Amino acid sequence: MKEYFVKYMLMAFALSSLFFLFLIFIFILFEGLPLFHKAGLKHIILGSKWAPTKGSFGIFPMIISSFLVTFGALIIGGPMGLSCAIYLSEYSGKRMKMFLKPALELLAGIPSVVYGFLGVVYIVPLVRDYFGGPGFSLLSTSLILGVMILPTVISISFDALMSVPKTYREGSLAMGATKWQTIYKVVVPSAKSGILASFILGMGRAIGETMAVIMVAGNALRTPLSILDPLRTLTSNIALELAYASGDHRLGLFSTGVVLLIIIMILNYIANFGIKKGS
Amino acid sequence: MKAKITVKDLEVFFDKNQVLRGINLSINKNMITGIMGPAGSGKSTFISILNKMLEFEDNVTIKGNVYIDGVDIINSDVDQVELRRKVGTVFAVPIPLPRSVFENIAYGPRLKGIKDRDELFTIVKESLEKAFLWDEMKDRLNTSALKLSGGQQQRLCLARTLALKPEIILLDEPCSGLDPISTAKIEDALSDLKKEYTIILVSNNTKQIARITDYSAFFYMGNLIEYGPTEKVFTYPANKKTEDYISGKFG
Amino acid sequence: MRIKPRIVDVFVRISLNLQAFFTVGILAVIVAIIFIKGSPYINLEFIISSPQDMGRHGGIFSTIVGTILLVLLSIFLATPLGVGTAIFLTEYTKESVFTKVIRFGVESLAGIPSILFGLFGFIFFVTKLKMGWSLLAGVLTTTIMILPTIIRTSEEAIKAVPRSLRIVSYSLSATKWETVKKVVLPSAAPGILTGVMLSVGRAVGETAAIIFTMGSSLRMPLSLMDSGRTMAVHFYILAREGISMENAYATALILVLSILSINILAYYIMNRVISKFS
Known part of the structure; x- marks a missing residue:
């Protein structure tokens, strides 16, 4: 009796995650979709003017901006994260690993508002002084996000590299290859799906980041034409206006949320299921 | 002589792989019955049927009847908890639970709902005495069981099983990892215990079977080749295979 | 060349x-x-006195209380749910379509960015369920957000418990739930604790999901229906609105120190577990 009760209670607990996911989808879609019907899909997705109180709901510049900062983050954080993962798995001694790995993971614990704040105080003026423009820019945002995705890229790439069998390395070294030749001809290719997954999850992290981006991106309502231009992403659009929006304006923010949700789901799906992670 | 366990036409399959083929035998009360055979002969599978522990494996099919005290445990709806209280097991490798010596032994009794500290202490003491471990443990009841030596751990596992107050004790190669002195201690304990319990001892060690069992069975590739009083099996084996095995030609 | x-x-x-x-x-x-x-700028006064004049003067006491209340209540809800889910997935089912669907749910939930949790919490808890900006709405939103972390770390901790311990427990006449309660969970407890502490770290540093559900009132939250402000939200507002750089830095220091010490403690516990099992 008790055993059955426990079993079904635990099952209910397990189903709660699905239920919450379902609720999130339903409520964001329920609020966000009507405007697509009213204003038109094309108007929202491809429109370039966001003036929600005047009936313009174009979020095209924000979609572009979200992708730009995400790729910017990947260009900065991807190679660097992979390098760190390679160093950790192939070069560092056991004791070094015991120190470095937790230290790198602690980076993930720094709150995004702190990254954003330090970005405003140090990175933005730096960019303004050395490269010109307002400083609040694609470049500054990419730099901050690049650092923010490092823990994700490092830890998942590291796991992928560690799961490459030792015999692969030994075989290559025995044939006279140097350590680096072994790594980039044997180890990295064997771990490539896991590394790819780490990049995609890093992108998911970057495209979903909000508070840090609001603080350093400048939030201008147009498509950036250079890396020094300010921009506004999908996430910042929601966070900047949600507190006071009402009526169609609020629905417009939910439409922004719908687009973001769809992009995120696609990225997660690719990272978790589309790529067969080498295990 | 009274049969405690009767097995009829027992067949076991893992997927489509047959691991026991038409086993028939009766196991007597208050005796040590030895089960020997080379690896893969089905002897461990056989005893894990007796307390329904086989059900933790995937895709197992069991056919035939196994009667314990006249109740068919295969085809009737026996309560697994009750069955495991009646049929205790000691595994090949000693596996102490990560808690104190006392709490290891009190684990079973506590599950029965015994909470009284004095009552538990009495059970723990009795069980340790029966397993010839009380003298070594009486001052160490609160130390972690993980800190004991291998031989002590195995006797602890025996004591833990005894604390269930079972009627039947299954031992699956209990001495395989132990030194000769620890083995002797376990054997002494078993010879003493058969007065009260029905004991089934699986072993690869034919000398051990010859030393302490009353009846013995020889399993080979899922078949029961020979079964009878140990003295007879070891002096006049009816089957050539049995003779080869006990004389150490294979195994 | x-x-x-x-x-x-x-x-x-x-x-x-x-x-x-x-x-x-x-x-x-x-x-x-x-x-x-x-x-x-940090002294006892800063910690034990409440903010005045939008945070320009005074300390951060009410935001510390807000943070602690939010985090404790969320953990209190999310831990049983998450650990229960992990037990169900590891002990009560075999891998099947059903578990795959649940895992898909957990993975998807883990990938949703905090602003979408904020958006959801705002429309569902704050608006539809009429909770308003309140501690309760913040707690419920945070609970859902940290759930996947607790599930994943608990699952790993439970899987690391050797199968032989379970078999022994069953052989000693324990039922499945007795085995889980008496053998599996105690052995997995440090690993589960690590997951819980990492979630605490995440919740303490979270802003986007909380600002739209719990709001940002500087008053001390005294009931579940009161709005309140966490340290992270307070820091964000101080910094973004340029209210006081001194207090912004001081708040950031307390925020970062608390998160780092929680995380370091979590890794310390995890390492002890790893060395215990190997």
């Missing part, structure tokens, strides 16, 4: 070394800046 592989090897080794230490350096620099800029 072809560069000798051996020379490339040395070059690569140096370069990777530098990058790894550069990355750790970023952490060190962040912590150092916050510490140097924030520590002059």
